[in-house]
Amino acid sequence: MAKNNAPTLMDKLGSLCKRRGYVFQSSEIYGGLNSCYDYGPLGTELKKNVKELWWKAMVYERDDIEGLDSSILMHPQIWKASGHVDGFTDPMVDCKECKMRWRADQVDRDKGCPNCGGELTEPRMFNLMFKTFMGPVENEASVVYLRPETAQGIYVNFHNVREAGRQKIPFGIAQIGKAFRNEITPGNFIFRTREFEQMEMQFFVKPGSDEEWFDYWKEKRVAWYERLGIKKDKLRFHQHSEKELAHYAKKAFDIEYEFPFGWSEIEGIHNRTDFDLLRHQEYSGKDLRYYDQEANEKYIPYVIETSTGVDRLMLTALVDAYEEEAERVVLRLKPQIAPIKAAVFPLVKKDGMPEIAQKLFADLKRDFKVFYDEAGSVGRRYRRQDEAGTPYCITIDGETVKDGTVTIRDRDSMEQFRIDQGKVFDFLRERII
Ligand code: GAP
Numbered sequence: 001m002a003k004n005n006a007p008t009l010m011d012k013l014g015s016l017c018k019r020r021g022y023v024f025q026s027s028e029i030y031g032g033l034n035s036c037y038d039y040g041p042l043g044t045e046l047k048k049n050v051k052e053l054w055w056k057a058m059v060y061e062r063d064d065i066e067g068l069d070s071s072i073l074m075h076p077q078i079w080k081a082s083g084h085v086d087g088f089t090d091p092m093v094d095c096k097e098c099k100m101r102w103r104a105d106q107v108d109r110d111k112g113c114p115n116c117g118g119e120l121t122e123p124r125m126f127n128l129m130f131k132t133f134m135g136p137v138e139n140e141a142s143v144v145y146l147r148p149e150t151a152q153g154i155y156v157n158f159h160n161v162r163e164a165g166r167q168k169i170p171f172g173i174a175q176i177g178k179a180f181r182n183e184i185t186p187g188n189f190i191f192r193t194r195e196f197e198q199m200e201m202q203f204f205v206k207p208g209s210d211e212e213w214f215d216y217w218k219e220k221r222v223a224w225y226e227r228l229g230i231k232k233d234k235l236r237f238h239q240h241s242e243k244e245l246a247h248y249a250k251k252a253f254d255i256e257y258e259f260p261f262g263w264s265e266i267e268g269i270h271n272r273t274d275f276d277l278l279r280h281q282e283y284s285g286k287d288l289r290y291y292d293q294e295a296n297e298k299y300i301p302y303v304i305e306t307s308t309g310v311d312r313l314m315l316t317a318l319v320d321a322y323e324e325e326a327e328r329v330v331l332r333l334k335p336q337i338a339p340i341k342a343a344v345f346p347l348v349k350k351d352g353m354p355e356i357a358q359k360l361f362a363d364l365k366r367d368f369k370v371f372y373d374e375a376g377s378v379g380r381r382y383r384r385q386d387e388a389g390t391p392y393c394i395t396i397d398g399e400t401v402k403d404g405t406v407t408i409r410d411r412d413s414m415e416q417f418r419i420d421q422g423k424v425f426d427f428l429r430e431r432i433i
Contacts, residue, residue, distance in 0.1 A: 008260065009260045010188065010189060012322075012324075013322055014189055016322070016331075016387060017318070020040075020042055020387055020388050021041045021043065022040055022043040022046065022318070022339075023039055023040065023189075025038075035183065035187070035193045035194045036193060036195055037190050037311075042389075043314070043339075044339075045339030045340070045369055046333075047197075047310055047314060049336065049338070049339070050228070050310055050313050050314060050317065051197075051199065051310060053227055053228060053336060053337060054176070054199045054224075055067070058174045064167065064170065064172060065172040065174050065201065066164075066171070066172070067173075067174055067175070068153065068154060068157055068161055068174070069177065070154065070156075070157060070175065070177070071153070072146060072180075073144050073146070074145075074152065074156070076143055076144055076145060077283050077284070078156060078280070079129065081276075081280050081282070081283035081284070082155075082276060083279070087247050088127060088128050090105075090184050091103065091125055092104060092123065092126040092184050093107065093120040093121050093122070093123050093124075095113035095119070095120055095121075096118055096120070096121060097113065097119070098113060098115050098118055100114075100116075101184055101185075102184065103184050104123035107120070127182075128181045128182050128184075129146070129148050129181070129182065130145065130180045130181075130182055130194075131144075131145055131146075132146065147177075147178075148179055148181050149179050149307070150179055150200045151202060151276070151305060151307065152276070153175060153177075154173045154175055154200070154202045155202065155276045155277055155303075156280060157173070158204065158277065158288065159288065161173050162204075168293075169206055169290055169292065169301055170204060170205045170206065170209070171204060172201050172202060172203035173202050174199075174200070174201040175199075175200055175201075176198070176199045176200075176310070177197065177198065178197050178198075179195075179196060179197070179198045180194060180195050181196075188264075190312070190314065190315050191261075191264065191311075191315055193311060196309050196310070196311045196312070197309065197310035198308070198310070199307075199308050199309075199310060199313075200307045200308075201305070201306045201307075202303050202304075203303065203305070203306075204301040204302070205301055205302050205303075205304060206301065207274065207299060207300075207301070209302075210250075210271055210273070210302040210304060213304045214251060217269055218269050221255060221267060222235060222255055227336070228316075228334065228337065229320070229321070229333065229334025229336070230257070230316060230320050231320055234257055235256070235257055235258075236255075236258075236263065237254070238253065238254045238256050238265070239253050240254070246270065247275075248270070248272045249271060250271045250272075250273045251271040252271070253268075253269045254266075254269075255267040255269070257316050257319075259315075259316075259319055266308060266309070266312050266313060266316055267306065269304070269305065269306050269307075270307070271302070271303075271304055272303040272304070272305050273302050274301065274303070275303075276303060277303070278300055288300060317334075321333045321334075321389060328386050328387075329386065330389075331387060331388065331389030332389070333389040333391075336432060338389045338390060339369060339390075340369055340370065340385070340389075340390040341369055341370060341391065341432050342364065342368065342371075342390065342393065342394055342424075342428055343370065343381070343385045343390050343392075344360055344361040344364070344370060344371070344372050344394050344396070345373055345374065345378060345393060345394070345395045346374050346395075346396045347378060347398070352401050353396045353397065353398075353401065354374060356396045356400055356421075357372065360396065360406070360421060363425070367425070367429075368432065371385070371390065378395060381393070391410070391411045391412075391431070391432075392409065392410065392411065392427075392428065392431075393408070393411075394408055394409075394424060395407040404421045404422070405418040405419060405421065406419065406420075406421050408424075408427065
């Protein structure tokens with residue numbers, strides 16, 4: 001809630017997400033678990049659609065990228081080699097009064113605790129990886145980590161995937177999966193959470209061609225946001241300064257979105273050089289070089305990485321789509337990612353209309369996520385679907401009974417027009433798939 005108690009856009013979006021079944025606080029009946037969220041019926045669909053759109057662009061439409069689904073728990077040496085055990089840390093300060101914890105680089109120590117003004121401790125380094133134990137014994141030797149990024153699962157499978165997919169450099173490996181970080185200051189709803197899902201692609205290239213591939217992926221990725229339906233003027237690049245660069249990166253750009261809480265990163269594009277493969281070669285003792293037949297030489301490839309978060313993209317899509325109008329709240333989600341593609345309504349519950357509507361609903365649900373509703377006035381039913389982000393409502397009325405045409409109502413323009421009942425499937429297919 002804002003200081004003057006008027007709900008902010010993020011508050012309003014949060015309530016819509018709960019009301020319509022997009023996002024719930026995790027463990028809500030126990031008072032909630034901070035920074036963890038559950039996705040409801042519509043949230044689950046949106047999440048699936050965002051992932052499918054990414055997978056389509058990154059895997060199906062390309063011959064040079066293969067998919068992978070590696071395990072969350074991996075050999076602990078992987079995180080030594082990657083630098084995460086020693087370097088994946090944030091400086092942290094605690095308030096001596098209210099005990100709140102802050103990232104030292106995000107507070108002004110002279111002003112004290114942002115919550116109560118209390119005195120802050122000296123900064124301490126805090127590792128963001130969650131630790132657990134594998135097997136029955138809880139000791140140092142059985143420590144394993146929940147992965148803080150999916151990328152390492154790709155590096156350690158580089159040769160497995162290359163051989164199985166009969167790929168030659170340049171080629172990439174894409175993966176979607178959960179990652180975990182014990183963030184000191186999570187927040188802004190699902191923007192920064194401790195459990196989240198990443199969509200990462202590692203593109204392996206010949207050293208020397210890395211700059212060119214970096215530029216290629218930077219442009220390719222920002223263009224993909226149009227497919228997600230994001231407004232162009234809300235996106236920008238931010239180049240990492242020397243100070244901001246991660247320990248593995250030679251060059252990095254973030255794609256940022258202008259959220260109500262300011263411009264923030266939604267995707268990172270990194271030139272990771274040969275850092276990761278070299279380190280895994282050193283720590284595993286295996287030769288990870290690639291044999292380039294044409295040049296008759298062996299080398300460790302460079303890696304261009306594109307990395308984004310599913311949850312963060314869902315928030316981006318929801319914020320971007322949210323609009324308040326005089327008479328309604330509407331989520332203008334792109335039809336390709338909208339959870340429900342169409343709602344089917346009989347105008348009234350008599351005169352054969354429910355039967356026709358049920359039949360159309362049964363036909364459509366074989367291919368699309370559709371919704372049937374016969375409760376309340378048709379105007380109220382439209383409003384509910386506007387809030388849910390459903391692009392089309394199809395009404396069966398008196399005319400349908402006479403001539404077989406139905407009314408289609410467009411969410412964005414609110415315009416209504418009639419089409420033949422038999423053409424509804426093609427109408428949806430052309431706009432959605
Ligand atoms: N493999 C590189 C990597 O993990 P990153 O910039 O730390 O790079 C990449 O993360 C993306 O993952 C971010 O742009 C964001 O979309 C998502 N992400 C990172 N931390 C997150 C968190 N705590 N909650 C939600 N999404 C997160």
